[in-house]
Amino acid sequence: MRGLFLALAALVAALFVVSLLTGPAGLPATDSLRALALGGDGPLPIVMREIRLPRAILGLAVGAGLGLTGAALQGYLRNPLAEPGLIGISGMAALGAVIAIQTGLSMVAALALPLAALVGAAAGVALLVALAGPRGGSVTLILAGVAISALAGAGTALVLNLSPNPYAASEIVFWLMGSLADRSMLHVGLAVPPMALGAALVLSTRRALDALTLGEAAAQALGISGPSLRWRLVAGTALIVGPATAVAGAIGFVGLVVPHVLRPWVGARPSALLPASALGGAALLLASDIAVRLIVPDRDLKLGVLTAIVGAPLFLHLIWKTRSGGRV
Amino acid sequence: MRGCVRRSRAILAAALIAAACPAASGTRGAAPQRVVSMNLCSDQLAMMLAAPGQLVSVSSLARDPRLSPMADRAAAYKPNTGRAEEIYLMRPDLVIAGTYTPPATVEMLRRLGVRVEVLPPAEDFDAIRTEITRMGALLGQPEAARDLQARFDADLAAARRRTDQGRAAIYEANGFTSGPDTLAGSILGAAGYANIAADYGITATTALPMELLVMADPDRLITGARWPGQSNGEAILDHPALAAVQPEPQVTGRDWICGTPFVTRAIRSLE
Numbered sequence: 001m002r003g004l005f006l007a008l009a010a011l012v013a014a015l016f017v018v019s020l021l022t023g024p025a026g027l028p029a030t031d032s033l034r035a036l037a038l039g040g041d042g043p044l045p046i047v048m049r050e051i052r053l054p055r056a057i058l059g060l061a062v063g064a065g066l067g068l069t070g071a072a073l074q075g076y077l078r079n080p081l082a083e084p085g086l087i088g089i090s091g092m093a094a095l096g097a098v099i100a101i102q103t104g105l106s107m108v109a110a111l112a113l114p115l116a117a118l119v120g121a122a123a124g125v126a127l128l129v130a131l132a133g134p135r136g137g138s139v140t141l142i143l144a145g146v147a148i149s150a151l152a153g154a155g156t157a158l159v160l161n162l163s164p165n166p167y168a169a170s171e172i173v174f175w176l177m178g179s180l181a182d183r184s185m186l187h188v189g190l191a192v193p194p195m196a197l198g199a200a201l202v203l204s205t206r207r208a209l210d211a212l213t214l215g216e217a218a219a220q221a222l223g224i225s226g227p228s229l230r231w232r233l234v235a236g237t238a239l240i241v242g243p244a245t246a247v248a249g250a251i252g253f254v255g256l257v258v259p260h261v262l263r264p265w266v267g268a269r270p271s272a273l274l275p276a277s278a279l280g281g282a283a284l285l286l287a288s289d290i291a292v293r294l295i296v297p298d299r300d301l302k303l304g305v306l307t308a309i310v311g312a313p314l315f316l317h318l319i320w321k322t323r324s325g326g327r328v
Numbered sequence: 329m330r331g332c333v334r335r336s337r338a339i340l341a342a343a344l345i346a347a348a349c350p351a352a353s354g355t356r357g358a359a360p361q362r363v364v365s366m367n368l369c370s371d372q373l374a375m376m377l378a379a380p381g382q383l384v385s386v387s388s389l390a391r392d393p394r395l396s397p398m399a400d401r402a403a404a405y406k407p408n409t410g411r412a413e414e415i416y417l418m419r420p421d422l423v424i425a426g427t428y429t430p431p432a433t434v435e436m437l438r439r440l441g442v443r444v445e446v447l448p449p450a451e452d453f454d455a456i457r458t459e460i461t462r463m464g465a466l467l468g469q470p471e472a473a474r475d476l477q478a479r480f481d482a483d484l485a486a487a488r489r490r491t492d493q494g495r496a497a498i499y500e501a502n503g504f505t506s507g508p509d510t511l512a513g514s515i516l517g518a519a520g521y522a523n524i525a526a527d528y529g530i531t532a533t534t535a536l537p538m539e540l541l542v543m544a545d546p547d548r549l550i551t552g553a554r555w556p557g558q559s560n561g562e563a564i565l566d567h568p569a570l571a572a573v574q575p576e577p578q579v580t581g582r583d584w585i586c587g588t589p590f591v592t593r594a595i596r597s598l599e
Contacts, residue, residue: 024539025537042545044543046542052539101559101560102558104558163557164555165556165559166555167502168557170502174560184569298535298537300535
């Protein structure tokens with residue numbers, strides 16, 4: 001178990017450095033890192049500090065957040081299909097962000113953007129927990145998720161199509177698929193603090209989620225309070241997914257793939273799966289973000305395209321197993 | 329004479345038509361009498377060249393002062409939003425569309441028996457001259473076209489700067505830049521700037537990663553105009569890395585959009 005965490009942390013650190021060194025300008029590695037650390041004159045420190053560093057930080061934070069919330073939602077709903085992207089929480093966050101941008105709220109106060117996305121995500125996750133709480137089956141969860149996703153996607157497209165801005169309509173793809181291209185330190189400042197708070201809240205549910213694996217009655221007997229657990233999960237998920245989506249768009253499947261791959265390694269205990277999934281999510285998103293820059297360097301290939309190519313087959317596999325009644 | 333026949337069925341006085349048709353018949357059959365333009369750029373050339381009463385409608389974009397240098401004049405014409413139905417109901421005998429007009433609309437109008445001419449966008453100064461001549465021929469106003477062309481040539485010669493002004497970059501929403509083979513690139517070149525897009529082998533309009541722009545370290549930065557409402561595509565122009573290259577970039581405007589004689593104003597704006 002300890003080895004797994006060390007290996008994941010080393011992988012994340014390595015990918016973080018590779019992400020810093022990947023870019024269309026093809027800069028020499030040692031010069032780049034020196035410019036990043038020491039600054040100096042000329043364009044190189046600007047590229048490293050203002051363009052590549054925020055991208056790498058957001059890749060790490062957003063990936064970790066999505067992996068963590070995926071694992072936590074799966075633990076709480078006791079359903080391996082729960083994932084912020086698939087069940088519409090990211091979509092609702094995107095809708096909130098788009099409304100904040102198009103109404104001009106985000107111009108009035110920069111914080112309005114992550115805040116509105118947070119409200120959207122909270123509405124999405126609250127609706128979902130209400131519709132398909134711990135007792136709801138997979139079908140209920142997926143149906144609720146499809147409905148919320150469709151509604152949020154339609155709302156986002158509607159708001160962007162109504163915009164007087166000629167570029168707004170083409171942005172639907174960004175909000176549906178996500179991208180980290182050309183994010184700045186301003187975005188890091190807006191997103192990372194609330195995400196850190198959300199991560200603390202979600203991680204505080206580890207023991208309760210462990211107890212919940214024994215069943216609701218057993219968890220209650222162990223002194224786990226249902227409403228408190230639900231409240232912390234809803235708030236934590238919204239605090240992570242909202243700001244992450246506000247700056248990076250809706251990126252799906254990270255929270256589905258990572259816990260699924262790591263579950264056998266941690267003995268299916270949520271208390272270990274949560275931090276492991278955060279590291280795994282960071283690694284997956286950093287790797288995807290490096291890949292989009294290597295596959296088509298001159299286009300802005302959306303991150304969600306890659307994560308969906310990896311994640312969708314796994315999703316089908318999980319549905320198949322659920323259908324045939326096997327344990328997943 | 330087809331235009332005259334159709335016109336004679338209309339409500340307008342027959343005497344007017346009898347006066348107008350022979351006057352123009354020396355050029356290219358008969359000059360069209362009810363012209364509709366459905367493209368921002370052809371709108372402007374048509375307004376400059378058409379005889380009074382000849383141009384019936386221009387696109388609604390031509391009225392937008394952010395897009396059109398002739399917004400005031402466009403207000404005198406009926407606006408159209410480029411849909412086949414409304415244009416057909418104006419009973420035009422010539423419709424001028426652009427390359428990017430939806431093909432379905434053009435096909436529909438042609439099926440309905442309307443003559444539609446498609447004008448490609450002018451990406452350099454020679455193309456603007458050709459476009460003026462072509463518009464003059466379409467409207468049966470070759471003399472007006474010759475005059476306009478002569479004025480454009482004189483303006484252009486006066487605005488052009490031969491001395492080297494340094495290196496410049498054009499950067500617009502979504503990280504797009506314009507190479508030397510585009511209208512914006514031609515304007516930049518005429519103002520005496522070397523275009524950094526050429527350093528990366530970019531000739532047309534395409535996305536340029538921001539870090540390549542920063543590494544090129546241009547002397548002058550020209551960014552795209554802002555639109556009401558907000559978009560992520562434009563948010564890239566607020567990126568701190570761009571501010572580090574140039575704190576106060578120049579902004580393009582309506583004189584940069586279309587290949588019309590107004591480009592000489594854009595060239596002068598770079599002085």
